[in-house]
Amino acid sequence: MKQKVNINGKCRELEINAGQTLLEALRANNYTEVKCGCNEGECGACLVLLDGKPVNSCQVLVMSVRRKKITTIKGIGSLYSPNVLQKAFVEAGADQCGFCSPGMIIASYALLKKNPTPSEEEIAEAIDGNLCRCTGYVKIIEAVRNTADKLKTNNKPE
Amino acid sequence: MYKHVNKSVSKIDGLALVSGNERYTDDFSFDNMLHVSVLHSGYAYAKIDFLDDSLACKMDGVVDVLSYKNVEQALYTTAGQGFPEPSPYDTCLFGNVMRFVGDNVCAVAADSKEIADAALKKIKVRFKELKPLLDFTESDKSKIKVHKNDGSFAKIPVFFDPDRNIAAKVEAEVGNFEEAYNNSEFKLEHEFYTHYASHCALEPHGAVSYLDTRGRLVIISTTQVPFHVRRITSHLTGIPISKIRVIKPRIGGGFGGKQEVLLEPIVALFTWRTKRPAKLVYSRKEVFKSTRTRHEYKTTFRVGYKSDGEIKAFHLDALENAGAYGSHALTVLSNAGAKTMPLLNKIENQKFTGKGVYTNLPVGGAYRGYGATEACFGYGQMIDIVCNNLNLDIIEYYKKWCIKAGETSPIFAALGEGKEGVPMTIGSTSLVECLDKGAELSDWYNKYKLYNSSSSYNSGKRFKRGIGMAALMQGSSIPEIDMASAYIKMNDDGSFNLNMGATDLGTGSDTILAQIAAEVIDTPVTNFIVTSSDTDYTPFDTGAYASSTTYLSGQAVKKCAEDIKKQLLSVGAQMLATDINAVEVYDSSVRVIKDINNNVSFQDICRNSMYTVNQFQIQANASAISHKSPPPFAAHFAEIEIDTFTGIIRVLNYTAAVDCGTAINPKLAEGQVEGAIVNAISYSLNENYYFSEHGRLLNDTYGKYGIYTACDIPNINVELVESFEETGPFGAKSISEINMNGALPAIANAFFCATGKRIFKSPFTPESVLNILTKA
Numbered sequence: 001m002k003q004k005v006n007i008n009g010k011c012r013e014l015e016i017n018a019g020q021t022l023l024e025a026l027r028a029n030n031y032t033e034v035k036c037g038c039n040e041g042e043c044g045a046c047l048v049l050l051d052g053k054p055v056n057s058c059q060v061l062v063m064s065v066r067r068k069k070i071t072t073i074k075g076i077g078s079l080y081s082p083n084v085l086q087k088a089f090v091e092a093g094a095d096q097c098g099f100c101s102p103g104m105i106i107a108s109y110a111l112l113k114k115n116p117t118p119s120e121e122e123i124a125e126a127i128d129g130n131l132c133r134c135t136g137y138v139k140i141i142e143a144v145r146n147t148a149d150k151l152k153t154n155n156k157p158e
Numbered sequence: 159m160y161k162h163v164n165k166s167v168s169k170i171d172g173l174a175l176v177s178g179n180e181r182y183t184d185d186f187s188f189d190n191m192l193h194v195s196v197l198h199s200g201y202a203y204a205k206i207d208f209l210d211d212s213l214a215c216k217m218d219g220v221v222d223v224l225s226y227k228n229v230e231q232a233l234y235t236t237a238g239q240g241f242p243e244p245s246p247y248d249t250c251l252f253g254n255v256m257r258f259v260g261d262n263v264c265a266v267a268a269d270s271k272e273i274a275d276a277a278l279k280k281i282k283v284r285f286k287e288l289k290p291l292l293d294f295t296e297s298d299k300s301k302i303k304v305h306k307n308d309g310s311f312a313k314i315p316v317f318f319d320p321d322r323n324i325a326a327k328v329e330a331e332v333g334n335f336e337e338a339y340n341n342s343e344f345k346l347e348h349e350f351y352t353h354y355a356s357h358c359a360l361e362p363h364g365a366v367s368y369l370d371t372r373g374r375l376v377i378i379s380t381t382q383v384p385f386h387v388r389r390i391t392s393h394l395t396g397i398p399i400s401k402i403r404v405i406k407p408r409i410g411g412g413f414g415g416k417q418e419v420l421l422e423p424i425v426a427l428f429t430w431r432t433k434r435p436a437k438l439v440y441s442r443k444e445v446f447k448s449t450r451t452r453h454e455y456k457t458t459f460r461v462g463y464k465s466d467g468e469i470k471a472f473h474l475d476a477l478e479n480a481g482a483y484g485s486h487a488l489t490v491l492s493n494a495g496a497k498t499m500p501l502l503n504k505i506e507n508q509k510f511t512g513k514g515v516y517t518n519l520p521v522g523g524a525y526r527g528y529g530a531t532e533a534c535f536g537y538g539q540m541i542d543i544v545c546n547n548l549n550l551d552i553i554e555y556y557k558k559w560c561i562k563a564g565e566t567s568p569i570f571a572a573l574g575e576g577k578e579g580v581p582m583t584i585g586s587t588s589l590v591e592c593l594d595k596g597a598e599l600s601d602w603y604n605k606y607k608l609y610n611s612s613s614s615y616n617s618g619k620r621f622k623r624g625i626g627m628a629a630l631m632q633g634s635s636i637p638e639i640d641m642a643s644a645y646i647k648m649n650d651d652g653s654f655n656l657n658m659g660a661t662d663l664g665t666g667s668d669t670i671l672a673q674i675a676a677e678v679i680d681t682p683v684t685n686f687i688v689t690s691s692d693t694d695y696t697p698f699d700t701g702a703y704a705s706s707t708t709y710l711s712g713q714a715v716k717k718c719a720e721d722i723k724k725q726l727l728s729v730g731a732q733m734l735a736t737d738i739n740a741v742e743v744y745d746s747s748v749r750v751i752k753d754i755n756n757n758v759s760f761q762d763i764c765r766n767s768m769y770t771v772n773q774f775q776i777q778a779n780a781s782a783i784s785h786k787s788p789p790p791f792a793a794h795f796a797e798i799e800i801d802t803f804t805g806i807i808r809v810l811n812y813t814a815a816v817d818c819g820t821a822i823n824p825k826l827a828e829g830q831v832e833g834a835i836v837n838a839i840s841y842s843l844n845e846n847y848y849f850s851e852h853g854r855l856l857n858d859t860y861g862k863y864g865i866y867t868a869c870d871i872p873n874i875n876v877e878l879v880e881s882f883e884e885t886g887p888f889g890a891k892s893i894s895e896i897n898m899n900g901a902l903p904a905i906a907n908a909f910f911c912a913t914g915k916r917i918f919k920s921p922f923t924p925e926s927v928l929n930i931l932t933k934a
Contacts, residue, residue: 074177078179095175124869132360133837136871
């Protein structure tokens with residue numbers, strides 16, 4: 001069956017099955033930037049924004065997201081026009097294998113929207129649901145902090 | 159100085175990664191693709207009496223089933239190692255004996271994953287349950303034989319005795335240990351236990367295969383070893399190597415877990431039989447129980463020493479739980495000695511004895527640290543015990559007795575990978591500087607004095623603090639075994655294709671290898687179009703393991719780039735009407751050394767060589783083999799706080815001073831250190847495999863297994879203390895593995911500092927800590 005959704009600011013019709021999770025539906029419809037690390041809501045690799053709130057898409061049925069706005073990492077910024085956070089991740093070396101990066105950046109993006117001047121602890125808490133085995137989180141936290149600093153000096157919202 | 163190496167350039171795939179543009183194995187799908195599900199054994203040890211897949215085969219959408227009934231019972235090792243592999247051939251892709259919970263029973267290919275999963279439930283299997291062997295310390299005496307009369311054999315001439323459950327055995331001695339030990343003034347003997355672990359790369363294992371337009375098999379895989387995958391898949395399926403192409407796309411982390419050939423032969427067989435594309439991606443649970451793990455170890459150390467601290471006799475006896483199959487059993491075992499014992503090279507009498515034994519538990523494999531992690535737990539504590547017993551300053555102790563530049567250790571020659579080792583003189587080390595730097599950054603001397611259990615700081619307190627340290631070494635590549643190669647060609651605009659077998663798992667090797675080429679030719683990294691790990695289009699490389707990529711693949715790239723440089727100089731000199739010795743490369747051009755404004759750009763050189771006169775393609779290839787395995791060195795310092803009420807250990811500060819030779823990319827090198835440290839602390843304090851009494855893994859999810867999150871990490875301080883390794887590219891050695899080895903001994907030593915008690919078994923969970931604290 002088909003379901004109309006708003007993904008990354010555009011109205012799209014997804015081909016879905018009734019029992020599918022949002023993660024399965026997104027990946028089946030070529031939104032492969034949303035990654036599957038555990039399918040149990042424990043790693044955060046599949047994080048998307050639902051109406052601006054970060055959600056593990058493997059824990060949501062696709063039928064339940066009608067009329068909601070879905071944002072994947074590609075809605076935050078693209079290769080050609082990256083978001084300041086994405087650039088900061090690359091500059092800080094927070095991008096090792098990159099598998100956790102889409103979810104990690106979405107969690108950080110949601111944090112900075114809510115709290116543009118987070119402490120290190122607040123950054124860590126915001127990405128507590130996102131696992132990374134490569135970086136030890138040090139450079140990820142640094143990237144988020146650098147972004148917050150940059151946004152503060154530029155004094156403009158995301 | 160350098161213009162392109164020793165610089166923290168950003169990863170060339172960075173923006174593509176963080177924008178979700180890069181593609182991983184599971185991101186590739188094809189029309190008419192089959193979806194594969196694997197049925198895994200629920201028994202630790204059982205024989206299949208009867209398997210009936212007829213109901214499953216009748217289901218709509220089920221296309222094919224593989225089991226022992228229709229798959230050739232060829233033996234192989236899943237270890238993705240060079241040929242002939244040092245791991246025993248003891249594994250069937252689908253056999254009729256199940257040797258651990260998670261072993262392969264059969265696989266179904268269907269039109270959808272849902273149908274494949276449903277079909278698994280329709281397969282009737284009758285198992286004859288056998289009593290499993292679950293305690294590896296009893297393995298060689300046990301009546302239960304894990305591989306009795308099943309034809310398992312060693313591919314290379316090494317000791318292999320499945321009748322006694324022995325998957326691997328290693329012995330080496332220099333001097334005469336027993337005599338020296340017996341004559342020692344002081345003797346020390348302790349047993350240590352280290353535990354199972356999962357690599358937990360965020361991307362699960364997966365493979366996708368299809369036939370190309372000419373009927374060749376293409377496999378896209380989450381692999382660290384594409385060339386070994388091609389060879390081993392051919393061996394298992396009978397498909398000629400010439401008809402197989404293996405592509406490694408982006409990989410979501412490996413850490414050794416993807417140095418295994420597990421899924422590729424399954425999708426290959428389905429595609430070959432049905433002519434349809436096939437995809438198999440493991441669930442997280444399957445990764446935990448069915449892929450590979452860190453081996454469980456028991457190490458026994460005997461140390462004989464003098465009152466001045468000189469160790470006269472040293473014996474490390476290692477007992478390794480290989481699990482159900484001997485993947486990497488021999489080589490991890492030998493590295494337990496080879497990557498630790500040369501550190502204090504002045505010990506005249508040293509002995510290493512080791513056995514890897516079979517059990518009916520999950521299979522060990524390669525895991526960052528590769529035996530050194532397991533041995534360092536005891537090694538680092540034994541040295542701490544010697545120093546404490548004699549009231550010696552451990553920093554000064556390591557500085558005095560550690561291996562220095564120009565020195566060797568007889569262990570290098572005595573302990574190799576499945577054969578004798580390769581003698582080696584240390585060319586570079588800054589370990590002494592690392593020890594000083596680490597002591598300074600961690601405020602070692604003040605804190606050690608303050609926290610020491612003989613001081614009053616901790617007495618009567620609920621929260622006790624301690625500081626501990628460990629000195630470490632590893633290697634860089636497997637000497638006289640590993641090989642890497644690279645190919646470079648030039649394009650009209652002065653850009654270059656750099657094609658190489660080296661496998662970037664997320665480590666950034668595509669970037670740092672391009673930096674090495676850039677340094678030789680003096681052109682920006684952005685001028686390189688990097689293609690790696692495609693068996694059709696890139697030359698051979700043994701793969702991403704043994705801390706070899708920067709050191710060895712780097713040498714191949716450097717040699718290749720030097721050839722390109724010669725060609726650039728030659729064409730450039732002709733165009734500038736001068737002698738080749740009168741010109742140099744500079745910033746993407748060739749210029750006359752004594753008249754630097756007289757120059758010709760790389761673009762013009764390439765155009766000239768392609769279109770104008772004496773046309774030829776500027777191109778080169780080069781191979782590098784490794785003649786030595788220069789160790790990186792490190793000093794790690796852990797400052798901890800123990801809650802004596804709950805038993806919870808918290809690492810407050812962790813300092814690592816690391817000698818990786820020249821850091822080709824300091825930012826990425828730091829990232830390797832930080833990642834390894836957090837993995838190692840998480841392993842030391844939290845991660846473990848818990849089994850039921852029947853050998854079933856109980857904590858097979860991220861949530862139950864519990865790897866560290868951003869909230870768990872201590873303050874981490876990394877300092878690269880560079881040295882210059884003459885044999886490495888621009889002085890580089892390895893960095894990826896060594897930093898996995900420090901947390902176990904450093905935290906255990908810190909625990910002793912705080913409490914006066916030793917931890918002999920990992921992980922240091924609250925329960926085990928409370929047990930130790932409450933024991934008299």
